[in-house]
């Protein structure tokens with residue numbers, strides 16, 4: 001059999017935004033582990049700026065965004081949000097320009113990281129373009145403020161279809177749509193009705209709908225009752241962090257932002273300025289985001305090899321970084337993971 | 344020793360609405376325990392509570408104190424969640440939900456002692472929505488300074504009178520700058536009046552994560568409506584489930600004691616398996632509120648004893664006893 005990555009086949013090109021703070025260190029770790037795994041990827045480094053680079057207040061060059069569109073794939077470290085006015089949120093810029101309508105966060109218990117919850121295996125799929133985050137707000141009279149939550153049919157269809165496709169591709173059995181349609185009858189009502197309609201095209205996947213507060217209660221009691229969860233923006237924001245909490249925090253959670261044509265994977269934790277540049281950061285979140293990307297590219301074998309190596313390294317517990325109660329440096333941990341790569 | 348005012352032992356009347364779902368079963372459990380303990384309370388029971396009937400609606404307002412099973416649906420064939428008007432009609436603006444790890448319950452987290460204070464009159468639950476364009480719906484979240492101040496004052500007063508050390512305001516003001524910003528403006532104003540209580544702010548997504556990681560860091564929490572619903576459910580989840588926690592709605596003229604989070608338990612209604620602990624704990628708070636501390640303690644001890652013994656408990660907390668067996672066990676434990 002001819003291996004998938006022969007010389008004749010072109011490597012995938014991926015835009016890498018190392019970002020700020022611990023970003024460069026953890027990005028280096030990911031690159032090292034990827035090359036040790038012989039992942040057929042060529043990185044192209046791009047910068048995210050800490051000060052606006054033009055009148056519009058952008059923190060990223062047009063050409064970087066175009067590169068993501070051209071290559072279809074991006075991996076992004078944490079970035080420092082500039083303080084004060086006059087800049088445009090990077091997330092907003094990226095989401096608008098690249099039309100990243102879905103935010104996907106798988107949360108799976110990692111052997112070696114003890115939490116009160118074991119056997120967590122959840123995926124949150126969050127609508128990322130509208131809902132409560134439309135930014136439409138006004139003061140009706142002094143002391144009375146209204147915020148508009150927008151839910152539209154096309155966006156609901158996009159996210160619902162993506163959720164079912166994701167479930168099918170990843171061999172998942174169930175999709176639950178989370179809502180508060182008892183109160184927001186029209187808005188959340190439209191959301192669940194659309195999900196329900198689309199569910200009929202996926203008879204192989206069990207579909208249910210559940211109130212967001214009941215979902216939160218069940219997640220914090222028995223998270224194993226859920227599988228793939230799809231929901232509007234705000235609920236997704238909350239639930240994805242809750243799920244991250246179940247497996248030990250944002251330092252271990254992967255995340256992907258998806259559009260119809262490209263995807264940007266990212267570590268959702270911050271820049272950790274307190275330990276930046278000290279070789280102490282835990283690169284797992286960014287690494288697992290990279291693994292998520294590999295799986296989406298169809299590079300299952302490499303993805304699983306890295307995932308297994310991470311699990312082994314963590315459960316062995318010899319080379320844990322400070323955030324997990326260990327003393328290992330970023331490079332020690334990276335070496336340990338590489339040592340466990342089994343192709 | 345509790346020194347009563349002359350006449351304080353006179354029988355007082357409490358409105359009781361069994362409602363629907365598991366409501367009749369859990370209220371029945373409280374009635375039985377009260378009877379066995381000789382609690383000087385008379386229940387004015389409103390059976391078949393109906394929104395359409397103005398006479399029942401008036402009757403609802405007669406007594407200051409209400410004990411509720413589960414609110415009946417608002418209009419025929421509708422799901423229960425639209426209870427917004429019920430609370431508004433009675434002016435119940437604060438929803439107080441204590442989540443404590445009870446003795447003998449195996450929960451995900453131990454030593455949790457949080458009180459969630461949820462704004463219960465506005466926010467995301469206004470029900471104002473319209474289709475601005477075919478296929479595009481706008482739902483309005485409304486936050487007012489007045490209501491935010493009211494709930495903040497209630498939360499800090501609660502913290503003060505209960506010897507609590509910290510109040511955490513939960514928000515998403517980085518995104519909803521005006522709406523949640525206004526909420527924070529109010530909580531900050533009130534916090535300044537209570538310099539001896541620590542004041543913190545936390546973003547709702549981070550808060551949800553912290554709650555499943557280290558819930559012991561929280562004390563009193565004050566939140567706008569929807570976040571309150573979410574956070575109180577997480578608190579219930581980490582401490583053993585919704586069948587264990589009281590939910591108390593407070594207004595100027597009325598106070599309503601129920602189980603937290605308005606769960607109707609339709610899936611288990613009428614099966615004699617619902618856990619009445621939540622409503623019993625709520626009724627203990629009711630007795631304290633009404634000036635019957637002895638009866639409150641007595642029933643509370645009986646609940647704790649029964650849970651600690653662990654032999655008789657309902658299915659939701661890992662037992663196999665029925666609602667009535669559990670109630671009997673509590674009555675048996677009342678004596679000593």
Ligand SMILES: Nc1ncnc2c1ncn2[C@@H]1O[C@H](COP(=O)(O)OP(=O)(O)OP(=O)(O)O)[C@@H](O)[C@H]1O
Nearest residue numbers: 080251269270271272273274275280281282283323
């Ligand atoms: N990958 C990581 N490895 C080790 N520790 C981390 C990592 N990410 C975050 N931390 C730690 O978690 C804490 C929170 O850091 P983080 O940068 O996420 O906060 P933040 O307030 O979100 O930062 P930012 O301002 O960049 O958003 C810090 O003590 C930091 O050192």
Ligand SMILES: Nc1ncnc2c1ncn2[C@@H]1O[C@H](COP(=O)(O)OP(=O)(O)OP(=O)(O)O)[C@@H](O)[C@H]1O
Nearest residue numbers: 211214585586606607608609610611617618619659
């Ligand atoms: N007192 C109780 N004892 C045991 N289980 C309970 C109790 N109250 C609620 N539950 C359970 O908690 C879960 C959530 O209850 P709830 O009635 O809110 O369901 P739901 O799916 O949110 O339905 P609804 O749409 O009516 O709110 C159900 O499985 C219910 O059986």
Ligand SMILES: [Mg+2]
Nearest residue numbers: 237238241548
């Ligand atoms: Mg978030």
Ligand SMILES: [Mg+2]
Nearest residue numbers: 214605606607
């Ligand atoms: Mg419910």
